[in-house]
Amino acid sequence: MTTALYRRYRPQDFAEVIGQEHVTEPLMQALRSGRIGHAYLFSGPRGCGKTTSARILARCLNCEQGPTATPCGECDSCRALATGGTGSVDVIEIDAASHGGVDDARDLREKAAYGPAQSRFKVYIIDEAHMVTPQGFNALLKIVEEPPEHVKFVFATTEPDKVIGTIRSRTHHYPFRLVPPARLQDYLEELCEREGVAVEPGVLSFVIRAGGGSVRDSLSVLDQLIAGSNEEGLTYAGAAALLGFTEGELLDATVDAIAAGDGAGVFRQVDRVIETGQDPRRFVEDVLERFRDLIVLSAVSQATDAEAQISAVLRGLPEDQITRMRQQAGAFGPGQLSYAADIVNAGLTEMTGATSPRLQLELLCARLLLPTGAGEHGYAARLDRLERRLDVGGGIAAPIPAQAAASQMPVGETVSGEASAQARPVGAAERRGEDGSRGAGAPAGWRDQASRGAESRGVTARSG
The missing domain is CATH 3.40.50.300 (P-loop containing nucleotide triphosphate hydrolases)
Known part of the structure; x- marks a missing residue:
């Protein structure tokens, strides 16, 4: 005993x-x-x-x-x-x-x-x-x-x-207050050294999350893990399985599929969650935690002492995991990360007391895969995608078909020039002023832009 x-x-x-x-x-x-x-x-x-x-x-x-x-x-x-x-x-x-x-x-x-x-x-x-x-x-x-x-x-x-x-x-x-995670992790590392137990990176972060900042609860969880460990000590996979947290590989595959817009890949991971008997709500909590880490990583990476800041904020994570998270943060933009985190957070709230958690999880993934979103964060997410297209294409955005542009245009937005003409439905009546000239009823700035565009097209045609 x-x-x-x-x-x-x-x-x-x-x-x-x-x-x-x-x-x-x-x-x-x-x-x-x-x-x-x-x-x-x-x-x-x-x-x-x-x-x-x-x-x-x-x-x-x-x-x-x-x-x-x-x-x-x-x-x-x-x-x-x-x-x-x-x-x-x-x-x-x-x-x-x-x-x-x-x-x-x-x-x-x-x-x-x-x-x-x-x-x-x-x-x-x-x-x-x-x-x-x-x-x-x-x-x-x-x-x-x-x-x-x-x-x-x-x-x-x-x-x-x-x-x-x-x-x-x-x-x-x-x-009294809950103990901060950084202080609690140092304390748990010290106890593991006293007990002579080897601990893989990332295990103590699971213990701290399970303990919720309570020293007694964290020590109870650690005691349970030590009691069930062998000569290898506390392993990452064993702690994740026992405490019900999502393994890093599954989280990585899910986030990568969301970043690539791979619907089949996302729903394959959802099926893995269900087939392995994991709690869908815990899985969503872990996905939200991952998006939080990516947001922090994206923000901290801009600092002058980025490495020190990342080690302080994301302490306890394996180095290869931080490297993978850097790549994941680069696949998103700050606006997309914030937008995705908001969707996951709202979905997590809706799952409280849900009678069909799998259905709620699948609907949440479907919302994450939508190409655009309404509201301020949705605009920021679309702007991130456009900026990445410009970076990849060397400053030239990939052409978008006129019908697709018209269908993706948010309510209240307008376009000018040739794109406006292409997006206008065939047979639509043109705006005319009192003198019968085309476009007289449009604002002066738009008329100037239209006239300059027409002149440039005429010069191009004559030179051809």
Whole structure:
């Protein structure tokens, strides 16, 4: 039997808590200056260190050399409250989900009147504090407002708004946050080195995405991967299969087919997704993540220190994967990437609660394959394609048939010159002015352009 990673590597002091410096540093300074509150409220998402910080605060308060910001770890109180310790009778953890009623609050109030048995303070850590009933909070109100000198309260909750305002106003509120991916990846790499586990590039990015910024959830996922690994360590393919993420090869094939406008190729990849039993919604999330990476890569590539910026923003990805993504970003333009990402994001929203995810996925792919789109982003996507045609043709755009040009022309756009004449339907009445001349009713600028075009065509005909 092995202890779970999140228990084995639980921080023992505030310096070991990662990603919460905005909380730990003020708490350490308060301990150094002796300005210690009688009640604290720790709030934030699950697995970000609220209960752990409450235990560390109890160690700091009851250390024989304290109250101190750095518990010694040698005294009886520090050893009892350390990971794997026996615990202390003066540090009481209460699960409010099962002890949040009026009777529990009255019992706590009566016991709090007695002094600590062997420590400096009696510390009550009330976990899941939002589960305390309003009646229970009201029963605690008086003792939280004016507790005995030897009592400290720490409320930990994921929903601080459900803690009644009269309690919140009597506490020092410290909001915890999710840990940034870069900081969390460094921490996971360090733990893998301690555990002696080899990790392929890209695996930890899967772990971080699965953990969602929660340290405890990320360590649980990493623990699961380590438990199922062999002598090769954590492999990219194994992590993708176990966690349900889309393999890079499938994503590359899908994005390349979209860039080339290859409808058959796109729907072949959709069929692979379904036949391999993957979740269509997770696949769409991964495609959206890929388009996000391509947008960032396209924008960062223009910077002077592009390589350093790419390594910082897309850290954890294999070098060959970044090379392939560079090629994919070059196959799109910035407008096309933004337009495609908007379509995928809208499709992902529509898939929520869908009864036929495959149908939604196929319709999404069909929208991605449309040659043009309406709206601002659609114009930008078409402009990107025209610019690439000019680049490939050496400054001369490929001719477009008149009927195709007329059919692709967005509503409200006009053309001038010969293209206008070609696009006009046969038999259409020509605009004439009051004097009967052709084109007199058109704006002056258009008439000038038309006349110059006619003169140039006449010169060409005479020279021929």
